[in-house]
Amino acid sequence: MIWYLDVKTRASWAYITKAFTPEECDLIIDIGNKLNPKKAQLHDDGSIEDALVNNNIRKSSIAFLDPKDKSNDWIFRRVTYFISEINKKFWNYDLQYIETLQFTAYKNANDFYGKHVDQSNVDFHYRKLSFSIQLSDPNSYEGSELLMCLSDTGTPVNKERGDMVFFPSFVLHEVTPLTKGERYSLVGWVCGPALR
DSSP states (O other), X not given: OXXXXXXXXXXXXXXXXXSSOHHXXXXXXXXXXXXXXXXXXXXXXXXXXXXXXOTTTEEOEEEEOOTTOGGGHHHHHHHHHHHHHHIXXXXXXXXXXXXXXXXXXXXXXXXXXXXXXXXXXXXXXXXXXXXXXXXXXXXXXXXXXXXXXXXXXXXXXXXXXTOEEEEETTSOEEEOOEEEEOEEEEEEEEEESOOO
16 A cells, blocks of 8 residues: 655645545545444533533534544554654654544534634643544535634635645634535544643
8 A cells, every 4th residue: 555645734734645545535434424423512621521512613423433443443553654744844742642533524504613723731631733634525515614714714724535634733723614515524633741
């Protein structure tokens, strides 16, 4: 298998083109859908106990890939490899582990995720680097753009199928409302000790 490593950067984010093939994207979509994604929730203080659904801020469905499931090893290995490569090239953060891999489905009209940051520091758990993998063919849906909000309008990131976008977890970003079709992504957060 050939792993493509075409790294490009745009100020506050970087991306690797063709991190996953279209066939691999289809397989991840199949894996994610079999997990029966549930309505995405918000955590006011980072605790599961306080999770709530708030369709005014976030409207999508999510499921989490089990890192202990051996059939997911290839996904975690690939993601870990690219995290290491991109971090060495652009940020050189002290990273320790991937928090999780979240399969996200935007399937209903107006599914979205409003402006937010991924940063978290609950119980000495520091998200430092976020990433999103485009699983869907960009011609199969409309809307649902991942924007980096470095200005009032936001800047769309690369959305070719299989591309992997990285950005510091403190960067403000959003996913605009879906207007047609379905969009799938695989997102995650890489954690380590506090920035200093």
